[in-house]
Amino acid sequence: MKHIVSGIQPTGSLNIGTYLGSIKNFVKLQDQMPEHEFFIFIADLHAITIPKEKQFLRKKIKELAALYIACGLDPNRVNLFIQSEVPAHSQLAYLLQCNSYIGELERMTQYKDKSKKQESVTVGLFSYPTLMAADILLYDAEYVPVGIDQKQHLELTRDIAIRMNNRYNDIFTVPQPLIAEVGAKIQSLTDPDQKMSKSDDLIKSRIDLLDDENIIRKRIRSAVTDSVGTIVYNKEQRAGISNLMTIYSVITGKSFTELEEQYQGCGYKEFKDDLAEVVVGELKPIQERYYDLINSKELDDILDKGRDRAIQVAMKKITKINDRIGLGRKRR
Ligand code: AMP
Numbered sequence: 001m002k003h004i005v006s007g008i009q010p011t012g013s014l015n016i017g018t019y020l021g022s023i024k025n026f027v028k029l030q031d032q033m034p035e036h037e038f039f040i041f042i043a044d045l046h047a048i049t050i051p052k053e054k055q056f057l058r059k060k061i062k063e064l065a066a067l068y069i070a071c072g073l074d075p076n077r078v079n080l081f082i083q084s085e086v087p088a089h090s091q092l093a094y095l096l097q098c099n100s101y102i103g104e105l106e107r108m109t110q111y112k113d114k115s116k117k118q119e120s121v122t123v124g125l126f127s128y129p130t131l132m133a134a135d136i137l138l139y140d141a142e143y144v145p146v147g148i149d150q151k152q153h154l155e156l157t158r159d160i161a162i163r164m165n166n167r168y169n170d171i172f173t174v175p176q177p178l179i180a181e182v183g184a185k186i187q188s189l190t191d192p193d194q195k196m197s198k199s200d201d202l203i204k205s206r207i208d209l210l211d212d213e214n215i216i217r218k219r220i221r222s223a224v225t226d227s228v229g230t231i232v233y234n235k236e237q238r239a240g241i242s243n244l245m246t247i248y249s250v251i252t253g254k255s256f257t258e259l260e261e262q263y264q265g266c267g268y269k270e271f272k273d274d275l276a277e278v279v280v281g282e283l284k285p286i287q288e289r290y291y292d293l294i295n296s297k298e299l300d301d302i303l304d305k306g307r308d309r310a311i312q313v314a315m316k317k318i319t320k321i322n323d324r325i326g327l328g329r330k331r332r
């Protein structure tokens with residue numbers, strides 16, 4: 001069976017931007033590609049490339065695992081696990097580092113951006129892309145669904161795989177990125193020219209997946225629009241109302257034309273009241289499932305099962321790689 005691999009970093013809170021732009025697509029993939037086995041993990045080793053406080057990290061790891069299942073990732077279809085619980089990821093990362101060059105890592109744009117913001121830069125942040133390559137090559141992934149920002153890391157992964165295939169006689173599958181067709185891009189509720197972001201200091205700018213329904217209503221009511229007052233889509237000139245229409249449209253499947261017809265003659269209040277109910281209706285079942293799961297044995301069972309399967313595949317691979325490189329003793 002061919003493999004699909006992807007990781008998600010446990011940092012920040014998930015908001016409806018990430019949900020509508022990425023997670024919803026992800027859930028679709030598991031149904032569209034029934035002939036592939038999925039390995040999806042919480043990338044906690046990646047999260048500590050910039051140091052995190054212990055309690056915060058633990059909380060975010062579990063929260064992310066529960067939210068992904070709550071949003072519809074099917075544990076029967078997907079092996080969901082925590083990266084650090086499968087030691088072969090770190091093991092392979094080291095082997096890849098011995099086959100990567102400082103120059104190629106220095107060219108990574110995400111590293112350049114992130115390191116600029118740090119007072120001191122860890123070796124872990126620098127070698128981050130080799131850990132990501134290990135995550136992928138360990139499972140011989142055929143496809144790797146990621147956002148466009150990860151494309152350069154995927155290209156590096158392919159380069160390392162091809163290089164090691166030449167050196168060690170085809171040990172890796174060379175992976176392909178699966179860049180989601182641009183899902184809806186959701187903008188900030190307070191500044192519709194900016195992306196809705198989990199790192200925005202202004203909490204009113206977004207709706208987090210776990211926000212209480214009254215907060216959701218409040219945020220939508222206070223979302224920035226304009227003084228025109230009609231429900232008409234025009235992304236360039238009327239970014240605020242167009243963003244709200246996008247949220248409405250992605251959740252309900254209604255087109256902009258349908259919404260314009262439905263709300264002809266109506267004002268923002270009526271539209272926003274309806275949108276709030278649409279968003280609450282979408283998030284409520286996710287939240288209910290999340291709170292059922294978060295402290296449940298079920299979640300631990302899912303993560304145990306995912307880990308066990310991942311270890312099974314990963315250990316077999318690491319043994320084979322060590323053997324090809326000539327580490328340890330020759331196997332009888
Ligand atoms: P991030 O949360 O920024 O690490 O992004 C995780 C994934 O969600 C990436 O694939 C992003 O492209 C996507 N994403 C994040 N924020 C938004 C947004 N406001 N609208 C649409 N997609 C988003």
Ligand code: TRP
Pocket residue numbers: 005006007008009043046131132135136144145146150
């Ligand atoms: N670096 C990715 C991000 O920040 C997360 C990630 C880690 C990942 N390992 C991966 C994604 C392996 C795909 C495959 O979004």
